[in-house]
Amino acid sequence: MDERLIIVGADVGNGYTKIDLGDSLQFQIPSLVSHGKERNLAVLMENYTNPNDLDAQLIIMDIKINDHQKDTVEHFFCGELALSEGTSLNQWDDDKGASNGSRALLLSSIALGLKEQQAIVYLSASLPVKNFSRYKKSYEENIAGDYTVEFCSGPMKGLSKRIKILRCRVYPEGLGVYILELHERKKTFLSQGIHAIIAPGFRTTEFLLFRNGKPVDDLSGSLEFGIASAHKHVAKHLSDTYGMDYSEHEIDILFREDLQVTIRRGEKLRVKEVCENEFRSLSDLIVAKLRIKWQDVWKQLESIMVSDGGGLVVFNNGLQDKLISSTDAEIYLVDNAPFANAMGNRTAAVIALGGSKYGNG
The missing domain is CATH 3.30.420.40 (ATPase, nucleotide binding domain)
Known part of the structure; x- marks a missing residue:
């Protein structure tokens, strides 16, 4: 694995999943997931010349996730693709750490933003205040792990990103906003x-x-x-x-x-x-x-x-x-209200790790 540690701030909401990888690199995807399948007809109309077109890839999140600890491979459509080509399911689980759908949204968004093929990730996420105490441990324990995300369609078709989530730290939603306003702003x-x-x-x-x-x-x-x-x-x-x-x-x-x-x-x-x-x-x-x-x-x-x-x-x-x-x-x-919680979660992690500068790989 790449020895470079990357801090990621995440806000896996019931409506949208927001990711902040630092260096002003942020993504938002509807929190919708469906079981993936082959897109034999759709790909006939797709012709991408720029593999770095992240905006185009964001609307075609056709991915496979290999969980190296469990030795499983699952195929998902995430975000807009789940809505347009699958039978999408709202990711409204209270226990997001145990939800395969929430994990797929999180991992696919992180993989999209990684510049390199592999990375070690320190993840800082959040849960609604009412769920924080009950599900914090589940989130932190279930998300940590070793994964490979493969892009099956879109500009990045055929590319894989290896992600080792070394640690997941969870905060109550909104606390990140306060930390961002107080310390960063x-x-x-x-x-x-x-x-x-x-x-x-x-x-x-x-x-x-x-x-x-x-x-x-x-x-x-x-x-x-x-x-x-x-x-x-x-x-x-x-x-x-x-x-x-x-x-x-x-x-x-x-x-x-x-x-x-x-x-x-x-x-x-x-x-x-x-x-x-x-x-x-x-x-x-x-x-x-x-x-x-x-x-x-x-x-x-x-x-x-x-x-x-x-x-x-x-x-x-x-x-x-x-x-x-x-x-x-x-x-x-x-400022930047939709991403403020994810940005604040990342700021909290940077502070927790001693304030060092971490990039997005």
Whole structure:
């Protein structure tokens, strides 16, 4: 194995898997997985001349994973390919360490970003606050191992990457954001007083409260709703009104790419507008729940940071205005919100290893 140690920050969310390999190299893939199969017809239409076209490869994550410890080989479609060519499954397992699907998303994304054919990896990941204590050990023990990831389609077809995950270290989701803001982005004011993070994700909304630089357990946790809750309402509207069936992930793609759907001959609907109405309702719900949970400190909050991909979506669709109107705290969306948790997890690992500089191979 290559003796070079690579630190990877990961956020395997219920909606998207985010990877930060340092050196500004980051990837995001929908957290969808299906059993892989031969793509004999599809490959007839594929002609790639640049094996380093990572954007093209990202939408054709057709991979095989060889687990050298268990001596098994499994074939997966991940991300958009699972949605378009497989029977995709949401990776909503609470015990992500024991989930083959979550592991496939993680390993395929790491392999995509490795510049060399093999690497030793120190992985820093996270779990929802509500699951952290229960599943931390399972994640750290089950993910560590020796794997080979083979790309079966796309620009990197035929390439294999050997990945030895030397250690996996797991943090509660949102803590990485705080560490990133405090240590990497030098917002030293966060070490004193009362500050909070709201991180709306796909399935849950994570919230953490910090008092003088330390998280408060009783005032941190997970709300059992997120962006998918809004998408579910949009999907129900389309089904009830127009007889059109879409999954939450399909609605998310329609929203993000601002696509229209044909509802009648010659008549189209802009799904994004329907989603934005639901996001405002979701923002109201998030603030209402957190005002109850933080009622004893609500007026003492000095700042509230909003993070994650869902946070980016709802911040300007109701959440910012709702928070400003109900608290005197400083309200801001963190930079690069979708990747902030993965970046923060990596920052935490760098600090834990002594602050040395590690690259992406």
